[in-house]
Amino acid sequence: MISYLPYPVRIDDITVETEDGNLKTFKLVLENEAERQAWNHVPGQFAMLSLAGQGEIPIGIASSPTEEGHLLFTVNRAGKVTTALHQMKVGDRMGVRGPLGNGFPVADKLKGRNIVIIAGGFAFTTLRATLLYMLANRDNYGKITVIYGARTPGMLLYRDELAQWAARDDVDLHVTIDREAEGWDGLVGFVPTIAGEVGPSPENAAALICGPPIMIKFTMPPLEKIGWTDDQVYLSLENRMKCGVGLCGHCNVGPFFVCKDGPVLTRAEASRLPVEF
Amino acid sequence: MNVYKFDEPGLAAWINKLLETVPVYCPAAKGEKCGTHPGWKKMTEVMLPGTGGPAGSSVKTFYFPQPEVLSTCSLKKNDDDGLLLKEPAPAAEKQVVFGVRPCDGRSVELNNLPYAEEKLFQQNRERTVLVGFSCSEPASTCFCQATGGSPYGTEGLDILISRQDDDFLVEILTDRGAEMAGEGLTPAPAAEITALEKLRAEATGSNENCDRLKNKDMAALYDAAFWNPLSESCLNCGVCTFLCPTCYCFDIQDEALHGKTRRIRYWDSCMFPLYTLHTTGHNPRGRKVQRVRNRFMHKLKNFPDRFGPLSCVGCGRCVVECPVNIDIREVVTDLLAVE
Numbered sequence: 001m002i003s004y005l006p007y008p009v010r011i012d013d014i015t016v017e018t019e020d021g022n023l024k025t026f027k028l029v030l031e032n033e034a035e036r037q038a039w040n041h042v043p044g045q046f047a048m049l050s051l052a053g054q055g056e057i058p059i060g061i062a063s064s065p066t067e068e069g070h071l072l073f074t075v076n077r078a079g080k081v082t083t084a085l086h087q088m089k090v091g092d093r094m095g096v097r098g099p100l101g102n103g104f105p106v107a108d109k110l111k112g113r114n115i116v117i118i119a120g121g122f123a124f125t126t127l128r129a130t131l132l133y134m135l136a137n138r139d140n141y142g143k144i145t146v147i148y149g150a151r152t153p154g155m156l157l158y159r160d161e162l163a164q165w166a167a168r169d170d171v172d173l174h175v176t177i178d179r180e181a182e183g184w185d186g187l188v189g190f191v192p193t194i195a196g197e198v199g200p201s202p203e204n205a206a207a208l209i210c211g212p213p214i215m216i217k218f219t220m221p222p223l224e225k226i227g228w229t230d231d232q233v234y235l236s237l238e239n240r241m242k243c244g245v246g247l248c249g250h251c252n253v254g255p256f257f258v259c260k261d262g263p264v265l266t267r268a269e270a271s272r273l274p275v276e277f
Numbered sequence: 278m279n280v281y282k283f284d285e286p287g288l289a290a291w292i293n294k295l296l297e298t299v300p301v302y303c304p305a306a307k308g309e310k311c312g313t314h315p316g317w318k319k320m321t322e323v324m325l326p327g328t329g330g331p332a333g334s335s336v337k338t339f340y341f342p343q344p345e346v347l348s349t350c351s352l353k354k355n356d357d358d359g360l361l362l363k364e365p366a367p368a369a370e371k372q373v374v375f376g377v378r379p380c381d382g383r384s385v386e387l388n389n390l391p392y393a394e395e396k397l398f399q400q401n402r403e404r405t406v407l408v409g410f411s412c413s414e415p416a417s418t419c420f421c422q423a424t425g426g427s428p429y430g431t432e433g434l435d436i437l438i439s440r441q442d443d444d445f446l447v448e449i450l451t452d453r454g455a456e457m458a459g460e461g462l463t464p465a466p467a468a469e470i471t472a473l474e475k476l477r478a479e480a481t482g483s484n485e486n487c488d489r490l491k492n493k494d495m496a497a498l499y500d501a502a503f504w505n506p507l508s509e510s511c512l513n514c515g516v517c518t519f520l521c522p523t524c525y526c527f528d529i530q531d532e533a534l535h536g537k538t539r540r541i542r543y544w545d546s547c548m549f550p551l552y553t554l555h556t557t558g559h560n561p562r563g564r565k566v567q568r569v570r571n572r573f574m575h576k577l578k579n580f581p582d583r584f585g586p587l588s589c590v591g592c593g594r595c596v597v598e599c600p601v602n603i604d605i606r607e608v609v610t611d612l613l614a615v616e
Contacts, residue, residue, distance in 0.1 A: 001396040004347045004529070004540070005364050052360045053352045053538035055531045079556040093360045239561060240553050242529045242545075247391055249526030249545070250552060252571070253561070255495060255579040274499050276553075276561040276571070 002245050006050035006095025007035045012070060014090055019154025023122050024086055025062065025074045028096060040099075041065050043106055043130035044236060044264045047098025048244050049073060054084045058241050058259070061099060062125040064132035071096065074125045074157060100244040101263050104130050104208060104234060106137075114142035116200040118219060120149050120191045120211025124157050126236060127210055131165075138170060145200050149176040149191040149215075153184045174198055191215050196222030208234045220267070230268035237263045237270070237277045253277050278455070280473075281447045282465035288438070288445050289323045292375070295457060296320060299406075301373040302339070304332030314338040320375060330416030331378040331592045335522035339374055340385060340401045344541035347397075347529065352536050362540065367400045373457060375408045380421045380590040382409050382433035384522030389433075390584040392525070406453050409434035418593030420606055422482025426590055429477040439473055446473055486609055487587045490577055493615060498578055499570065503611045508569035510601040515546035517595035517603070518572065523588045526552075547572050573608050 013027035026049075030036040041047075041061055048056040057079075063072035077086045088094065104110060104126075115134060119127045134141050146165065150156045156175065165171050176187035176194045187194055191211065199222075200207070207228065209216055216235065223233070239251035239258045246260030254274040256262065283291060295301055304326065305311050305318040312319065316334020326332075348362035385407065392398035412419070412428035421428060431437050435454030439446045446465050449458050490498075518524040528545035531538055545552060548569075553562045562568050580588035589605060596604050 002394050003396050052350050053533035
């Protein structure tokens with residue numbers, strides 16, 4: 001039976017991710033042992049973060065199901081609930097309702113394929129979950145290419161992990177920033193440009209693209225030029241939502257409920273929907 | 278299930294007995310003061326519905342009461358269980374809603390399709406007994422038959438009462454209804470039951486509109502040219518969604534007062550720009566035409582594609598109350614004309 005009661009959680013750790021302080025990663029631990037044991041999610045799923053007296057917000061789960069014992073959520077301070085969340089301290093109690101949505105098809109359609117992860121800005125969160133899941137099940141996937149861009153070096157998420165992934169020889173990592181910056185000797189250029197330069201082969205491959213709509217729009221032409229088709233490109237939609245289970249109505253895109261039928265869908269599926277996201 | 282026959286004094290006596298044991302709601306007159314369920318008042322003396330269409334307000338207020346408390350807690354960190362949201366004890370006492378037209382009864386069955394697994398809706402359904410009244414003389418704005426319903430329809434109802442000359446045939450349709458009916462009632466003669474069933478069969482509408490809409494291409498309907506002129510006059514007042522028995526969208530808000538909070542839900546309306554507004558300021562349905570189209574597409578295309586029937590029972594309330602005379606029957610006609 002569907003209920004709207006969140007699981008109680010405690011904030012175990014808070015990391016300020018970006019130089020503007022607007023993005024923080026919250027490490028949450030479910031309070032009840034039984035719920036901690038029972039929790040299971042698929043990379044790409046989201047959950048409602050619940051602050052009693054403030055409200056609930058749908059946030060992608062940034063941790064991989066292979067990271068046991070806690071959940072990570074990277075949250076941009078933008079509205080009422082996220083602002084209240086940013087003021088909370090380690091040890092505080094809040095709630096999590098989920099996991100919700102479908103997630104990336106890591107256990108079926110993506111299995112055995114070469115994976116290209118393309119992310120811009122703070123949309124990297126559920127792709128971090130996906131990447132970690134794939135690295136923990138490395139034999140199930142072919143070549144893994146990651147293209148990740150942010151405005152400045154200080155706006156990149158998970159910088160310690162980026163350094164670790166760069167050192168691995170089973171991940172092809174390309175991190176880029178929008179403009180030259182002091183102390184940055186990595187790639188410079190927008191994500192679509194870098195994606196075109198990397199030119200990942202579409203053969204037996206799938207691309208998972210998350211980022212601002214404008215980035216996705218301009219990333220497609222260079223990929224299409226080298227043979228990528230819409231049915232091998234996975235996107236994750238966002239819309240205002242309340243219930244998270246396909247009932248309250250808010251998040252619908254035509255017949256598609258982002259919360260229940262999505263948030264993940266292929267670009268081919270998205271192109272058959274009205275542009276109401 | 279059983280069918281009984283009452284004369285008018287007999288029916289009045291049966292209702293009076295109900296009034297002694299359980300809260301009974303009946304349609305209120307327009308503007309009449311009501312309690313927690315707008316448009317429905319506690320019945321204090323026997324009132325039988327007259328002719329014409331459904332009551333001014335739909336029965337959804339009994340299935341989605343406002344506000345409906347989802348959870349509560351103390352906001353004081355140091356309290357025992359501070360900030361720990363808990364669900365309130367479910368409301369379990371029975372309530373009877375009397376004088377429900379078959380269209381409203383059917384709406385409960387339609388809403389049950391998406392809400393089959395929702396705890397609150399199912400709890401409300403379990404405690405609510407719908408006593409229907411056949412609609413022998415529908416209003417000019419009624420079109421239940423065009424949506425697949427019937428003025429003598431039983432879907433969603435627990436008891437259905439049909440006038441027969443000066444008497445009443447009372448059909449007990451569910452266990453919930455049987456519990457309210459009591460014992461020692463006079464069974465209706467078989468011939469009269471057969472006559473009622475014949476009347477029902479003849480009056481039952483068709484699913485033709487629904488089937489034809491399901492066969493059309495969603496994108497073609499979405500792109501139809503008539504949405505623009507249709508939506509121009511819309512004021513986005515939302516009255517259609519609030520009156521509609523099959524509009525079930527809701528909003529969730531936290532209400533904090535005196536160190537306590539409750540998480541509540543209220544009806545919401547896809548006619549409002551705020552319904553889809555992102556925190557960034559981006560609005561996927563920022564234009565009126567998008568919102569008007571979304572409401573009709575949901576009811577007439579997307580819901581049928583997913584669940585089978587139209588999400589409309591033909592009660593005609595939106596037709597009656599729309600301040601600019603937008604008429605869903607005309608929208609159906611326009612959609613059916615799309616190639």
